[in-house]
Amino acid sequence: MSNFVKAAVAAVIASSAVAQAQAEDIKVGLLLPFSGVYAALGEEIETGFRLGLDTFGEGSGASFEIVREDSEASPPVGLAKTRKLVMQDKVDVMAGVVSSGVLGAIRDVVDGAKVPLIVANAGNDEATGEACSPWITRMSFSNQQVNRPMGKYLVDQGITKVFTIGADYAAGQQMIGAFAEAFKAAGGEIVGQEFTPFQKTQDFGPFLAKAKSSGAQAVYAFYAGGEAISFVKQYDSFGMKDALPLYGAGFLTSQLYVDAQGRAAEGVVTALHYVPTIDNEANRQFVEAFKVKAGHLPSEYAVHGYDAARALVEAVKSGATDRETLGAALQKTSFDGPRGATAIDPATNNIVQPIYVYQIVAGEGGAQTQKVLSQLPAEADPVNGCEMALIN
Amino acid sequence: MQADLGFWVLQGLNALQLSMLLFLLSVGLTVIFGLMHFVNLAHGSLYALGAYAAATAGAAIGFWGGLLVAPFAVAALGVVLYLVFIRRMRRAGPMAQVLVTFGLIFVMLDLTRIVWGAQALSAPVPALLDGRLTILGVEYPAYRLFVIALGLAIWGVLALVLGRTQIGAMIRAGVDNDSMAACMGIDVEKMFFLVFCVGCALAGLAGAVAAPLLSVTPDMGLQILIPTLIVIVIGGLGSLKGAIAGSLIYGVVQTFGAVLFPQFASILIYGLLAAVLILRPAGLFPAKG
Numbered sequence: 171m172s173n174f175v176k177a178a179v180a181a182v183i184a185s186s187a188v189a190q191a192q193a194e195d196i197k198v199g200l201l202l203p204f205s206g207v208y209a210a211l212g213e214e215i216e217t218g219f220r221l222g223l224d225t226f227g228e229g230s231g232a233s234f235e236i237v238r239e240d241s242e243a244s245p246p247v248g249l250a251k252t253r254k255l256v257m258q259d260k261v262d263v264m265a266g267v268v269s270s271g272v273l274g275a276i277r278d279v280v281d282g283a284k285v286p287l288i289v290a291n292a293g294n295d296e297a298t299g300e301a302c303s304p305w306i307t308r309m310s311f312s313n314q315q316v317n318r319p320m321g322k323y324l325v326d327q328g329i330t331k332v333f334t335i336g337a338d339y340a341a342g343q344q345m346i347g348a349f350a351e352a353f354k355a356a357g358g359e360i361v362g363q364e365f366t367p368f369q370k371t372q373d374f375g376p377f378l379a380k381a382k383s384s385g386a387q388a389v390y391a392f393y394a395g396g397e398a399i400s401f402v403k404q405y406d407s408f409g410m411k412d413a414l415p416l417y418g419a420g421f422l423t424s425q426l427y428v429d430a431q432g433r434a435a436e437g438v439v440t441a442l443h444y445v446p447t448i449d450n451e452a453n454r455q456f457v458e459a460f461k462v463k464a465g466h467l468p469s470e471y472a473v474h475g476y477d478a479a480r481a482l483v484e485a486v487k488s489g490a491t492d493r494e495t496l497g498a499a500l501q502k503t504s505f506d507g508p509r510g511a512t513a514i515d516p517a518t519n520n521i522v523q524p525i526y527v528y529q530i531v532a533g534e535g536g537a538q539t540q541k542v543l544s545q546l547p548a549e550a551d552p553v554n555g556c557e558m559a560l561i562n
Numbered sequence: 563m564q565a566d567l568g569f570w571v572l573q574g575l576n577a578l579q580l581s582m583l584l585f586l587l588s589v590g591l592t593v594i595f596g597l598m599h600f601v602n603l604a605h606g607s608l609y610a611l612g613a614y615a616a617a618t619a620g621a622a623i624g625f626w627g628g629l630l631v632a633p634f635a636v637a638a639l640g641v642v643l644y645l646v647f648i649r650r651m652r653r654a655g656p657m658a659q660v661l662v663t664f665g666l667i668f669v670m671l672d673l674t675r676i677v678w679g680a681q682a683l684s685a686p687v688p689a690l691l692d693g694r695l696t697i698l699g700v701e702y703p704a705y706r707l708f709v710i711a712l713g714l715a716i717w718g719v720l721a722l723v724l725g726r727t728q729i730g731a732m733i734r735a736g737v738d739n740d741s742m743a744a745c746m747g748i749d750v751e752k753m754f755f756l757v758f759c760v761g762c763a764l765a766g767l768a769g770a771v772a773a774p775l776l777s778v779t780p781d782m783g784l785q786i787l788i789p790t791l792i793v794i795v796i797g798g799l800g801s802l803k804g805a806i807a808g809s810l811i812y813g814v815v816q817t818f819g820a821v822l823f824p825q826f827a828s829i830l831i832y833g834l835l836a837a838v839l840i841l842r843p844a845g846l847f848p849a850k851g
Contacts, residue, residue, distance in 0.1 A: 207779075209680035213680060370785070372782075373776075379569060396682045396781075403777075408694075431683075517570075
């Protein structure tokens with residue numbers, strides 16, 4: 171035992187003395203859903219994350235070892251896997267988490283064990299609000315961040331009466347809620363609001379008929395996954411796009427679904443923090459490299475993984491080697507990436523990033539593509555009861 | 563807004579469309595249930611496979627080709643399932659059957675994910691049905707009308723076969739009392755095999771029809787399973803009349819419930835289910851008197 175302590179002390183001293191010079195081995199616990207309803211997102215994020223490590227990891231002098239765990243979409247499973255990563259694998263840092271439910275479940279373990287966690291998707295507002303933790307850094311988005319700017323944007327377009335529709339679960343409520351609040355604050359009126367049973371609704375026909383007769387000028391929607399595909403296709407099949415233009419949170423017409431939606435998605439205007447057509451050098455390089463690796467264009471989920479990896483590498487480059495130093499360095503993340511200028515907000519540990527309003531249009535060869543209509547300035551979320559402590 | 567006639571026509575068509583989709587699924591399952599008291603929970607997975615088969619074949623040979631291929635592909639899988647699992651599970655009792663077919667759901671879920679990926683697929687609506695038609699002053703997607711027409715046509719054919727032909731009489735006899743039917747010289751096992759294959763084919767057809775309407779995801783079979791079971795329980799085991807009545811009730815309650823009482827939409831159908839179980843435990847139109 172005492173030999174072990176001595177060895178450990180020696181190792182710590184040795185590693186801190188020659189941190190910059192010697193190859194450091196950083197153990198990363200990647201907690202993602204590889205099965206269940208979010209499996210497609212898990213794959214996308216992992217591909218982005220590995221690409222990010224390959225791209226930026228070279229000059230860091232460290233080697234990264236990934237321990238991969240499947241959280242499914244289940245909070246209890248995510249919690250068990252987190253305990254394994256933290257206690258058994260003794261990872262230096264964790265990354266991933268798609269479901270907000272899983273993030274809520276593992277928050278206390280991560281916070282208590284003081285293991286830095288880079289969130290690569292889960293967007294629930296509380297995670298960087300009242301339940302924030304200095305150990306949890308979010309490199310993806312928050313639900314309100316993506317939707318709030320669309321409130322004013324729609325009023326600026328001359329739309330003052332909107333019907334909202336979304337999936338009835340925490341994320342759906344927050345996304346639609348943030349939009350509705352900003353829209354009303356800008357002078358708009360919500361003439362009807364509908365939340366459909368989450369993952370139980372396959373036929374949106376009844377709700378669409380209701381929207382049609384509501385007297386609204388436009389519909390604002392939030393759906394993701396299979397529901398997003400069904401919703402957009404059914405919206406189009408009822409011929410509603412002409413009379414009632416469709417707006418929404420950008421997940422609705424994500425790069426991940428737009429091929430399956432096909433022509434039905436054309437004309438839909440949504441807002442998101444990333445689309446593959448953003449015009450900057452970092453994005454062009456990312457899109458090229460991702461296409462070579464995955465065979466398709468990157469979605470916002472891929473960029474979450476990619477930027478999470480980059481944040482980790484930058485932290486290592488700044489001299490961080492263990493849980494504590496990594497956690498402290500991650501709080502200071504700031505770089506220009508595929509999404510433009512991104513930085514971690516010191517007040518909440520949430521990412522601050524521009525939001526892009528984009529429209530799906532027919533591109534070359536008939537495939538649908540995203541035309542960026544407007545880049546809305548980066549805006550930090552309200553603090554919402556978060557009392558953030560800096561690690562050091 | 564709800565006084566508007568157009569609104570009711572539109573929602574009525576929506577309800578009918580949902581009913582017909584459920585009918586295609588539940589009719590096969592209910593007859594298998596009724597005929598052999600066999601609980602096949604994997605029926606929903608066959609529907610998902612039908613959708614995948616139609617989406618894949620459709621990409622190569624067009625929608626109509628896919629619509630034709632899917633039922634046969636799924637029926638072929640049904641033959642395999644029958645030979646490997648179902649035949650030897652026949653006398654194993656309902657608990658073992660439920661466990662095996664429940665396990666099959668997850669096996670097939672992962673198989674579809676391995677073969678087709680976790681990403682949702684989509685099948686395009688055929689050009690012929692890509693527009694909208696005006697009915698009673700309401701514009702309605704032509705494809706959904708096609709689903710309604712197809713469901714009604716299948717109902718008609720099945721009613722004719724079950725009610726007016728010799729094989730139909732044999733199936734009804736089997737449902738009513740299988741040992742007596744066997745004594746009368748009917749090869750009940752062979753008939754079960756036939757009905758099972760037709761039921762599988764209908765599930766495949768339902769999947770193929772649903773593919774352009776919904777998105778094709780590995781878990782679509784799980785999502786449709788509960789509604790299908792509700793239809794069967796409400797309608798009564800083993801009867802065609804029960805399947806169509808149950809489907810219509812489910813479609814109407816679900817559609818109008820979602821629109822008129824959104825806050826109760828998810829529990830309304832379960833409430834009805836509970837009421838039926840209390841008042842008519844065998845369902846509204848059970849096959850056995």
